[in-house]
Amino acid sequence: MPIYDYLVVGGSLAGCWLAYYLTQYAQQRVLQVVAPQRPGAASVAAGIVNPITGRHLLLTWRANEILPFAEAAYTEAESFFNSKGLSLPNLAKLWHKRRLIWQITEPQQAEQFHLRSQTLLYAPYIEEITTRPTLPYLPPALAYAQIQAAQANIGVFTQNWLAYQQNKQASIPLVVCEEFNTKDLQLTTTSAIWRGNSIGTVVFCEGHWATENPYFSYLPHAPVKGEALHIKISQAPNLPYIIKGGLQIAPMLTNSAENDIYWCGSTYNWTDLTPEPTEWGLATLQQKLQQTITAPYHIIKHVAAIRPATKQRRPFLGRHPVYPQLAIFNGLGTKGTSLAPFFGHLLCKHLTQNHPLEAEIALPSPP
Structure with a gap:
């Protein structure tokens, strides 16, 4: 039976940044399930990062932490792709001031x-x-x-990450292109099984389709x-x-x-x-x-x-309060370009090192 540390459901910004950090920083074995017929909102977004927002001209949430991190993350990812022989298209730098x-x-x-x-x-x-x-x-x-x-050139980032994973010489598949169905998921005491694959943790990065997820639909989407x-x-x-x-x-x-x-x-x-x-x-x-x-x-x-916005305008990330072998990374709303790398990295540390999450973004318990 193939064994994976993580199964990431989703191939848009949240899923790709989380898989990037789990693989490159934490050296975890990750299977990513991508549904081409379910493109994320990032597929039509411009990747704009504006530090000042709203009618009251407020500095965007945690700007002094998140914006420098985003610039460094996209710049690093560009260097990573180039080092792996994935030549970025002309005019397709990942970060443009x-x-x-x-x-x-x-x-x-x-x-x-x-x-x-x-x-x-x-x-x-x-x-x-x-x-x-x-x-x-x-x-x-x-x-x-x-x-x-x-x-940020978010389309080139997700395309290059998935291409890198698909072309990597591995003994087991790292990317599966199909729609994920929770009915195919079996939960054990400490892990999960999906189509004969043993999974340590399943992380749902499904965009707005999370409203249909039986494990996370209770969240205030x-x-x-x-x-x-x-x-x-x-x-x-x-x-x-x-x-x-x-x-x-x-x-x-x-x-x-x-x-x-x-x-x-x-x-x-x-x-x-x-x-x-x-x-x-x-x-x-x-x-x-x-x-x-x-x-x-x-x-x-x-x-x-x-x-995939939320009522509190804060992202969802963390393990399920009842089923710890399940987790979510979602709710990035209109700020996904900058929030995805920052909170993808934070969630990676939480999942692999038990790094605590602030109360402001910790998942509530289901009713």
Whole structure:
């Protein structure tokens, strides 16, 4: 019977970062089960990392810990892939420092930005506030704030990690491409058996499908649908910025010869959780796009996905309170690009070294 230390269910950001750390840092034997017909929200995301969020311009949660860790993690992963002969596609570095141009349209927001920029907490992230447009195709605004942000090539990270595992010379499979069914899982006193494989711990990194997991559906999930557009802006080739107005516009991190293709999004819908793009989403994005940029554009693609968010806006990670041979890593919401490496590493230490988890993110007991 093949023996694995861990079975990771999921091949998106959470699953790949956790498998990366379990394998590379803890030298664990990991089987990863990936369902191609169940792509994660990261498959349509832009990988934007913005340190300042929300209407009240708050510094994102644990920014001074999480953001430097994310930059180091993606940079390290890029070096790792290159060292293993997985040449990254052209223009596909894993971490790109970006200046984010935030269009300020309300006097209260302008005042908040000026006040925040003078504090030690926010000063490292707010570079400049000016009344002059930084780019010729920005609509008029009260001011424009320039933020130190970033963009990670999350698609290339997950693709390269899975390719590395699939191509590794191993005596047993390390990646299985199929949908995982909990009915195939047998729990023993201290471990689990899945299709004849002995598993020490099964970690579910299923995205919004965790709401259907019989072991973890009790958690306060709050999935939210998001829609985005891929657009061509011929008047703005090689735009090195992220633009934030009615929505966000960011370069498409693809290996395409075209240098004027951009991602723009996104929407939030808590009631329609179907995976398909909608007419409402298209109309909403077009309306917000007109508020964000004045240059003409052409829509290339309309995409949608369900984000695995939580009611407390904190990730789920840790062992099941009743079945310790089961664990979860989920609920990264809109911050998955930066949260996945940080909490993937933390969960790896928790699982392999019994490193304690803070009460803020520890799993509650089922009712």
